[in-house]
Amino acid sequence: MNESNVTSRSVVLIVDDDPRSLGMLYEALEQAGYSVVVALDGATALDRLKLVSVDAVLLDAVMPGLSGFETCVQIKANPVLAHLPVIFMTGLSETQHIVQAFESGGVDYVVKPIKVEEALARLQTHIRNAKEVRLARDAVDIxxxxxxxxxxxxxxxxxxxxxxxxxxxxxxxxxxxxxxxxxxxxxxxxxxxxxxxxxxxxxxxxxxxxxxxxHDLPSGDMTRLQNASLTRRESEVLSWLAKGKTNRDIADILGMSPRTVNKHLEHIFDKLGVETRTAAAAIGAHLSK
Missing domain, CATH: 3.30.450.20 (PAS domain)
Incomplete structure (x- = not known):
């Protein structure tokens, strides 16, 4: 895929409190075929993202107000924006700052002063990858x-x-x-x-x-399971019961005593409205699928 295929409809948000750096990147991206949106701080960037659909974010790490790291965390916390590749621009080259960039949700970083060709190459790669991943995920839904x-x-x-x-x-x-x-x-x-x-x-x-x-469940079994409000431990016990395990087996697997397993089963029988292990196991089989 050549650059024109990637950039023909791609929109990039540049966030930087330095007007000179902002202007340089704006011009370079426009010449490369991108549509560009700009913001001078993190709060403005978040407002821009409410109004404009973008394909990637070039984000300055150190800014007044919301830092780039804090801005990225908020972007990733929004399900609508979480897919966006965020590339940090930073003069910070210490390991802790690089780690912080990734932990906040960034996919990459470039060091200031920005080398335009490097930034464009990274941007192109991440936009292409993000689009391909989204297409693949949509295909999975289909x-x-x-x-x-x-x-x-x-x-x-x-x-x-x-x-x-x-x-x-x-x-x-x-x-x-x-x-x-x-x-x-x-x-x-x-x-x-x-x-x-x-x-x-x-x-x-x-x-x-x-x-x-x-998985399609018999309506009666589904209703019982949904209404039973089993605890996590009870669900584990029921799941192993459905796999044919004895109380002692379940006790060994889950690290509890057989007597405790029996108590859990009493609660399970009561919640499911059944009287036998066989009936409980038949319903519990759906937990093991």
Whole structure:
């Protein structure tokens, strides 16, 4: 893909409190075929992003008011903007500042004074990659799956429209990280008996991708599971029960006593409105898909 294909419709937001640097970059990007939006500070940049759809952000790290790092955090916290590649412009070359740039959500950085050719090359690459990733994620939705991208802090960096529709309430960072830490090919979580999550691994700097699939459940079983309000531990016990494990097996797997497992099962039977292990296991089988 040549540069004209990437830049023909690409819009870049430049955020810099130095008018000279801003003017130089504006001219260089205009000549390269980009449409350019400018802001002199972080607050103005966030306002610009409410009004204009952009494809990338060139962001000064050190500015009065909101720093570039703080501005980037706010950009990434907004689901509508989280996909935007943010490239930091900084005179700070110490490791801690570089790490801070990435931790706040940046995908790259260039050191001031800016070398225009280098900045253009990095910008072109990140815009192209971001567009290709978005197309791929949309294609996954079309195929009947959902996609969620989680950053290194366990926060949602991006979610496809299908995933957003399915996930009707927010997960905590701890829950997302527990999914990422799981070595299982597929994992179901309490509250989402008809969804399975598969960790596809790293897709970017500190970001991991989860593939979501939805399974059709018998309406009666779905209602029971949704209304049961099982705790996380109860759901784990039920899941292992559905896989044919004995109380002692479950106790060994989950690190508890068989007596505790039995107590959890009593609560599970009561919440599901069943009287036998077989009936509970039949419903619990949906948690193991």
């Amino acid at each position: 195929a009947g799956f959902g996609v969620v991208v989680i950053d290194s802090q366990g926060r949602v960096a991006w979610q496809s429209p299908q995933a957003k529709q399915w996930l009707t309430r927010d997960f905590t960072s701890e829950q997302w990280l527990s999914i990422l830490a799981s070595n299982a090919e597929q994992l179901s979580l309490p509250g989402y008996p008809d969804l399975s999550f598969r960790n596809l691994g790293l897709v970017g700097l500190g970001e991991s991708m989860l593939l979501l699939a939805k």
